[in-house]
Amino acid sequence: MATYRASPGFFEVPHAAVYAVMTATVLVSGLCFIQAGGSQAPSELLFRYGGMYSTALARHEYWRLFAYGFLHVSFLHLATNMLCLVLWGGHLENRVGPAYFLIIYVCAMVFGAIAGNIIHSTPYLTVGASGATSGILGALLSLWILGKLDVGFDFFAINIGLNIAFAISSARIDWGVHLGGFAAGLIACALLDLVEKANAYVLRCKFPEVVKVDLALLAGAAVLFLWTGQAQALAPGAPGWVAAIGFAGAGCAVVKLIDLVLSIKKGLAVVILALACANAACVMLGGRALASAACIARQPGGLLPLDNLLDTFCANPLLVSGLVAAAAIAVTLLVCSRELHRGIADVGFVATSLRAERSRRDGL
Incomplete structure (x- = not known):
């Protein structure tokens, strides 16, 4: 991407997406350590x-393909993976932007788990972000x-030597996850390069990074919505593949619609406001799904703060979901405040610049 270039130095300062992933991973792993009462989490807790x-x-426990990457056996395990994330993530995000960084990270996490599952012939339990961080290194190799x-x-x-050294230092390393994540990152980055080249012919405007990140998050929520069977309520009796094709078609239509809106005067402001409303709607749908799944005959999880939050939500899910949806709108407008102001002040130059940036693109 034209506005993101890796520096020739060995270390690149991390950016927002790296910090967000690191924060989420540390919080989730930290909660497990707190519940375990030490710097290590037992297998029973990690499995749960x-x-x-x-x-x-x-x-069909597909949610584990994502959840396992935020859990760690020990503080040393967590620190090692976060060190790799800092060393490699800054380079990748600086080069491809936060949206594509998150896509590559998630792809490496998921396909690393799938590869590990294929390779294992005996019962096992795997946790850790090593597949995802290996995917970052694979994506960097693809760019190189x-x-x-x-x-x-x-x-x-x-860095590959460092990764191997970290792996050898632990007798319980899951090589299938490492290699699967590395391959997934390499392939995903190459495919994204092809997508960017195709976009020069399909789309008129370059999407600002905040728009791409928000669309990526909404796409993830839509996939989760589809996987959990919630889509059947919209099309009862329809096969799963029909719903998947319908969601994919709707996604492509939304992307093209946003592209057209960005090409008109003040279009960027309209897109930001529309995304804020979409985020709120996503939160409301998520709250409804959570209320029907987690608030019926639920069992205490053993972690008091989370139990208290769930008790508050289950007491009045509509009110809590509404408040969180309003907060989602406020956070979206705050994070996108610079782009929103730019769109409001637009007299035609923003749309022109976005079209010009798209015409100059040549892949990632």
Whole structure:
């Protein structure tokens, strides 16, 4: 991407997406350590909160493909993976932007878990962000092969060696997750490069990064909505593949609609306001799904703050969801305040610049 270039130095200062992923991982792992009462989490606790295990896919527990990447066995395990995230994540986010960084990270996490599940022939339990962080390194290698990353070969020799050294230091390392995540990151980055090249012919405008991140998060929520079977309420009796095609078609239509709106005067402000409303609607739908799934004959989880939050929500889910939806609107407008102001003040130059930036693009 034209506005993101990795520096030739060995270390690149992390940006917002890296900090967000790191914060979420540390919080989730930290809550497990607190509940365990020490710097290590027992297998029973990790299994309960989302550890990936041998029959998870057979039992359709797809949520574990994401949850396992935020859990860690010990503080040392967490620190090692967060060090890799800092060392490699800054380079990748600086080069491809936060939206594509998050897409690559999630793809590496998911396909790393799938690869590990395929390789294992005996019962196992896997947790950790190592598959996702290996995917970051794979994506950087993909950019280097494409000639779009300004670092030397020594960068990969040192960091791949560092990754192997960390892996060898633990006898319980899951090589399937590491290799699967690395391959997924490499392939996902190459595919995104092709997508960006195709976008020069399909889309008129370059999407601002905040718009791309918000769309990526909404797409993730839509996939979750589809996976949990909530889409059947909109089309009862329809096969799952029909719902998937319908969601994909609707997503493409939304992207093109946003592209057209961005190409008109004050279109950026309209898009930001529309995304704020979409985020609120997503929160309301999520609250409804949570109320029907988690508030009926629920069992205490053992972590008092989370139990108290769930008690408050279940007492009045509509009110709590409404308040959180209003907060989602406020946060969206706050995070996108610069783009919103730019769109409101637009007299035609913003749309022109967004179209001009798209015409200059040549892949990532």
